[in-house]
Amino acid sequence: MDEIEDEVCEWCGMSGYHPGCQAEMADWAEQVRVRLLQFTMGGSFGPDPSGSGMSFGEAVARLEQYLDYVPDFDAEAVIENKRWWYIPHCWIGMLGFVVDKSTGRVYKLGSGLGDLVQALTAYEQGRVPTGGRRDKGA
């Protein structure tokens, strides 16, 4: 019956369940979502029906070629805009990839860039180098 005491709060890292922390965490997640939506075209995640240029399938194929394997990702977290695709493919230290629609280049977003909003902002500002094929020189 004391299981709740073994629970660790995801927000503050202390043991127990804290309604205040849960509320803060939900607020934060919502803020991130709203900030990420600014990168989309139509205000929603996933491939955009009004999108133009490189198709989603082609962007995924570029990423496959870059990684040399078929990536597993959450299509509902994909971001499409006029210039690029963001494909979430996360592991430790990684936030995902941007595929530039006009050049087909793949850019790796490392967590060293900050959170995803900061990483996409860095990409937009030209601060993310293209690592070339498969991380070389990155």
Ligand SMILES: [Zn+2]
């Ligand atoms: Zn807490």
